[in-house]
Amino acid sequence: MIGYTGRRLLLLFPVLLGVSLVVFGVMSLVPGDPALAILGPYATPERLAELRADLALDRPWPARFVIWLGNLVQGDLGRSVSLERPVLDAVLERLGPTLLLAGSALSIGTVLGLAAGMLAALRHNRSTDRMVSIGVLLGISIPSFWLGLLLILLFAVWLGWLPASGMTTVWADAVSPADVLRHLVLPVASLALVAAGVIARIGRGAAIDVLAAEHIVMCRARGITEHRIVLVHALKGVAARMMPVIGLQTGFLIGGAVYIETIFQWPGLGRLLVDAIAARDLLLVQGGVLVLATAYVLVNLAADLLQHALDRRIRPA
């Protein structure tokens, strides 16, 4: 277990290095003069020259990458042009609300999805299974941004039960937890329903496989009770198989959060990114993507470690 954790942690560094390289590389796709693209057409020649020097545009790209990486390690992601403040500060300030949103959606989606998937597998080919399958089909086919709009229409516009937007900050003293919760319901629901659909779908398949496995039949042959078979043996088997799926699902939730934060005006990193793209604030985009990708890598690491804890046969790739 400890050896496995160590090896997985070691694998983290090349992946993170690769992630920075990709982020750096993508930004060099920008057509034309990067300094001009970052500062916009109204920048003064002095500012342009200064930025060109900062970015070391006269050096070959490997040298630029090393310089950029050096700054990155020191926490310097550059200054946001649109916000006129350090990128890292802006990004970290918005990370919390996004994690809150995605985390809540992930927990609810996982519990809901696993329960539905297990239930469908236990009632394989009966009406419960069919209903879950239809729900799953809708869940994986519905655009989450459209679902968000429908929820706003229903609960905010027509019924007036819940707010559709209005959260400007999550952590300030003036904001009560109850208020945050009220604002969280609709965006979390839009994300969680979709995630639950995906998890239920794969969970159902995994549960059908596990329940049909020979060791489950052998548990029955030993006279072990059915609820113990389901809740101990089958559930652990399904959970072990679902860990990577849940890890991956976090990535889709982070992506979905970009839409949902935009729709519900949630003060998260996703909305910051969309705004930054609209403002052509490339350094801010770079920083936001980098931070979210790092968070995602860590989540996947946790998922892998959990999976290994559940199933010791798994070795690092």
Place this chain on the structure above:
Amino acid sequence: MRWIGGFARHERGPVKRVAESNGKRESAGSDPSVSDSPFSDAGALRALLRHPGARAGLVLLSLVLLPALAAPWLPLADPTLTEPARRMLPPLSTGHLLGTDQLGRDLLSRLIWGARSSIAVGLSATALAALIGILVGLLAGWLGRAADALLMRGIDVLMAFPYLLLALAIVAALGPGLANAMLAIAVANVPFFARAVRGAVLDIRHRDYIAAARLCGHGELAIVRHEVLPNLAPTVLLLMTTTLGWMILETAGLSFLGLGAQPPQADLGSMLGEGRELLTTYPRVAVLPGVVILVMVVGINLLGDALRDAIDPGHRSIGPAPRASRRTDDVEPRQDDGGSTGVESVADTDTDSRRQLLRVRALGVAFPTASGYADAVEGVSFDLGRGERVALVGESGSGKTLTALALLRLLPEQADLQGRVGFDGRSLTALDARGMRALRGRRIAYVPQEPLTALDPLFRVGAQLDEAILAHAPSADPRPRGDKLIEAVGLAGVPVLRRRFPHELSGGQRQRVAIAMALAHDPDLLIADEATTALDVTVQQEILTLLQRLCEDGGRSLLFVTHDLALAARLCRRVLVMYAGRIVEDAPLQRLLIRPAHPYTHALIACSPELGRPDKPLAAVAGQPPAPGALRQGCRFAPRCPRVQPICREREPALAAVGAAGAVDAGTDHVSPRPVCVPARHRVRCLFPMEDA
């Protein structure tokens, strides 16, 4: 579809599939002419079109696809023509079936044209991602080593990005626009294809048919083209269908954020995005494009599921509903191995039945097929005495394992179970689930063939042993009993062993653990199902000795299921021979080996190689056993029998005492067996048994 991530990652695989159980269990000759090939493309297509999900999907998809394809020829208004004077017309206005939007553009026309560009973008992105992904996956999987490591680390890095973020970053750099959005989505999807294809290639690369192609002198390129690519088709096709829906959703998403289609160009996503501003006042402008996306993607996903079912029938998303039990009006067995007393109760209490521990009467197992139920086991009747060791011998597909599982009512759910089983004076078939559970593992224990798959891979051996003990003795401390059991089956080092996971043990150790668990409650009857088949001969020898000792010590009964007569001979004094789902002979071991009465038994002995007799002619039986349900009439062995008579193909013989057969007939007109002097309890199912030939 968002689940493809999970699907694609699966190849790195949390569960390493255990090697196919073992060679001996290979399926016996099914009738090949009737089976649809999942690999023949015509067969797959037929199966696909019969699938109700596929039909529903096709209907939904064509609802969107047909108008979108025909858009240039439909009498539609120009989707980009703005008419501020005619803005926000309600549906059913003249000339505007669905009304107009905030700029007075015809909504129906915009929906159809928008769907057209959404589909086009989704298709191109899928094709692009598939192309690059296949190339990367093929190179990595086929070349292996350094190329594999390098390419897959690259793919890992791409997968380290939350899916949409990579696309966002690319669009941010390239600038907004539908083409850039398409490119970005395609790149973000490459990892899924690359991983799936690599996984498939790795699997194919180690197949024997690839080695066979090398043996035939073919070069690498020819092998990839001829042997690998055709086998990738299902993987890629499946992934493309599943990704297509997902890509349509995500390009719509980018357009929704204003990063895809730019005005005046419109796709469904950008319409939704523009309509968002009017959500409170004119909801239909935002709702309708979403409906079109939903209908289209549901259709694609339904088709994808159906395709998966057609390609991989083992993993049906949703199968046919279980039918009501067949022949509800005909529960009485049509025919019974017990001869004329077929309807006696298995639970009666006369002295004879008290001597018998297990009484099986007219046991039948059938499975639903496309053309009704097929009998895999039919009319099996036998008794098993206390302390008796009986072998159930048969080739693969003979129904011996199903018979063993049926005794414990452990058959798969769709199996139909007929007949009666009596155990120690009680009827097992009449027991409820709770009563059955109380017997399993306590009075009747089961030792399976492959102990690696029979132990839960996720729990330590000690925990599973304790669990088996606690199942019927919930209050006791299971450890002392468990330690004793481990020692009883000849395993050393109890504390270390308890902490091991099943995969950390050798095959012999695992089988000993499985036997220890079976012994946990000192059962009266042990059912060992090919318990030594997966083991090497020297280990097999040890396990057989162990089983023998355990049965002799406790006066325990044993039902030893095996394909190998020699193994049966090692352990049992009585043998039941099964063929095509029926018991064809029941005889004491010596009698069976020296004077088999059934031509099949005779053939089985004659065609087994024997050590020390290399010149024994192997009288091979031509042909192969019939598939379940293939033969409805006559003796099941008639098509292969060297002594077959015309009547054998019409009448099925009953299992009757040797010497009393000949005239005995199945079904309606039973002929009472005449008493003759034969060795005790030699029964045969043959109209013309081999009597001292």
Place this chain on the structure above:
Amino acid sequence: MTERPLLEAAGLGKHYAARGGRVAALDGVDLRIGRCDSIGLVGESGSGKTTLARIAAGLIEADRGRLLWRGAPVDGLRGEARLEFRRGVQYVFQNPMTALNPRHRVGRALEWSLRGLTALGGAARRGRLQAVAERVGLDIALLQRYPHQLSGGQAQRVCIARALLGEPRLVILDEPVSALDVSLQAQILNLLAELRAERGLAYLFISHDVAVVERLCERIVVMRNGAIVERGGRDAVLRSPRADYTRRLLAAVPTMPGADR
């Protein structure tokens, strides 16, 4: 003067990476197979017999040692000489189902195999294919089927046919009947014995089943843990084994008392 052997292996060694270091699958194995020899390779799982067989067939390369085909090192064979080796040594796998590509009709698969081995024209190719198929007892109609539409016995006949297409001198049989039921096993064993007698083939026959090896082979090699523990004539090894392990192995073989006598 002894004739030059068909295949000669000396000091073969093969290691695999495994948990906690490298595991020797094969450790210094010598083997000579002459014309018309039939050698039985006996051993339990993990003894290295399949590794040896695959190296002998040129399917994998050894880490150490030499492999000679008619006196020439196999890894140095190029062009026509390589093709001659390919035609000369063929292999029949344990599980016929995984040895056939599920996507091709077996007739087409056989024809493709023949194309790799020879430069025969279309008509000659089909002629040879039919002759071989007939010889191994394959109904011509079966050639139109996909592998999964065949029974195990039929599929193994297809594999044997494939091995015979190039008119080999040596056929390596890796547990060719272990996946088959006894009644089908007997058919295949009889076929193999006939083929050897009529074509003068050399066999390297791998099996865990000593009784099967005894029927088909004149010499027997016993392997354990990647090394050869005993070798010799059939009767010498089976009747008076010298190695402890061989004795244990033979004692463990289940026998049918008094059957069919």
